[in-house]
Amino acid sequence: IEAAKADTERPSFITVHTQIGYGCPAKQGKASAHGEPLGEENLQAAKENLGWTSEPFTVSDEVYADYAAKAAKGQEAEDQWNAMFAEWREKFPAAAALHDKFYDKDAVKAVLKDESFWAPAEKPTASRALSGNIINKLKDIVPSLMGGSADLAPSNKTEMKDEEFFSKESRSGRNMHFGVRELAMGAIGNGMALHGGVTAYVATFFVFSDYIKPMMRLAALMKLPVTYVLTHDSIGVGEDGPTHEPIEQLAMLRSLPNMQVFRPADAVETAAGWYTALADTDSPTALVLTRQNLDIVPSSREGALKGGYVIADAAKEVPDGIIIATGSEVGISIAAKEILAQEGKDVRVVSMPCMELFEQQSDEYKEQVLPKAVRARVAVEAGSDFGWGRYIGLDGAAVCMKGFGASAPAATLFKKFGFTKENVADTMRGLLQ
Known part of the structure; x- marks a missing residue:
């Protein structure tokens, strides 16, 4: 690992050779070590082979002592960090206030009183475009908002204007180029949500939600508030044909526990979808948006919510x-x-x-x-x-x-x-x- 870190010019690949069921003489190297219980006899043989002599459901004093030493070391490191952080807050109050806003889960609630956020469209407009307008309103209200698309930002309308793209040279960039790799994009979105301090969204065509599905499932299972912007939501995709026209995907996502699936009918409902996505801190949300323009309808903010x-x-x-x-x-x-x-x-x-x-x-x-x-x-x-x-x-x-x-x-x-x-x-x- 140290040799890999030392090479700053090339990526490194470290191969770790393992054997399934290691330590259990009868099952070592066999698929049954994974697919079947060891059983009492094999479990006892594995313990003897590995030199484990403690009684079942007991932890030795040696293990307790080792963990106590680790806890003391960890407490010392945490105390040092907390002291540093308190000093930083005192020296840089403006930066500290911005930090707090990044971690303020209620920041989005400010839009409830912002009538411009809920303004209806003046003419028939696609919900993907309405969503793009909302993203650019939200970026100034929720400074932690950060995300992008799987190489489809111009079509998904997910780029934050006047913001840089995150890169090695621009660590403060809020837009992200995920590349054509929806599964990895979903995993990165989950990682951002788990890390905290950023409000993550990812985007692609709705039919390609098939590629993100495993990561969406994990987000729902782990209660991660990732927002999925899924555009080109139906046969309205048109000339791209049946390969790009989602049919079963709404049913797929609606069947997923703890996933909110929002398919809005106009600007007000699109705003409600974004508000719901950012206000709910325990569920991921899929915003399913059109390519074609939407009719002007008598929608309701309260009803949509x-x-x-x-x-x-x-x-x-x-x-x-x-x-x-x-x-x-x-x-x-x-x-x-x-x-x-x-x-x-x-x-x-x-x-x-x-x-x-x-x-x-x-x-x-x-x-x-x-x-x-x-x-x-x-x-x-x-x-x-x-x-x-x-x-x-x-x-x-x-x-x-x-x-x-x-x-x-x-x-x-x-x-x-x-x-x-x-x-x-x-x-x-x-x-x-």
Whole structure:
């Protein structure tokens, strides 16, 4: 190790030769040492072979003494560090204040009173672009924000303007070039979150979340608040074709415990997604964002922060039916409601940007949004219908993808696969007959 450190011009590779089950004569070097319990006889043989004479479930005085010496040495080092840190805080109060802000987990709460953060879009805009605008607002509010993309920053809209890229020459850079290596990027994001002092986000196309999945699973398991910016979220990717059009990925991520999956319908819901991601310190969050422009919809900050809410209500206290949609399909669903209204059919539209947040709400709130008495329900989402059963039940229907996409402009594909106001209205009409 010392020789490797001494060579500052080349990388070093150190091979460590090990043998599985070392010390157990009957199992050493065999796969069974890993896949099966040793058993009492083999365990006793291994202890004798290794010179271990203590009784089971006991720790010898020698081991206690060794650990006590290590603890004393560690305490001395910690005391020295704490004294140095206290002296540093006194000498450099401005830097100390910035340090505290880096570690302030509540810093993002300042945006709750910042109306500009929650401003609706002035024209139809893709949620990836809306997210990019929000990142550049957040960078001045949350100085610890740091992240980047797997070589897709211009497409993911994840670059912080007027900030350098982190490198050997620029250790203060807040943007990161992760390279085309989503799995490693996810691992690096986890490491940043575990280290602390930085608020990590990583980004790629949504279909490539398959590559990050093992690291996302670990982040969820370890309760690491990493944010995943996943753009090009559906068949709306268009000409890139079915290899780049995510179908099953929403269901995959929603099935992951302790993962928040946020698919916003407009600027306000995108802001809610980012706020949720940075305010929750115990869960990773996936922000699933469009390439195509989104309709202007009557969204609600308070509703979006609850994961699901009534975005366009029926005139009746108990609606004839309910359309539940996410992302780019919310605007289509509201337009379908208007078609049905002309026929005397009074339906409610629910925007469901985050199922996980909605499930955290009270039973009373969930009943207000999705009353059990209304059985005619249609889910509308340009992805797999897997997982929508809990909301549409046995009597409902889903306007979702049944197979892979195709290569064509987004508008052509949405029409081909039924993501139109006419088809959504027709699907609800079928339930109300």
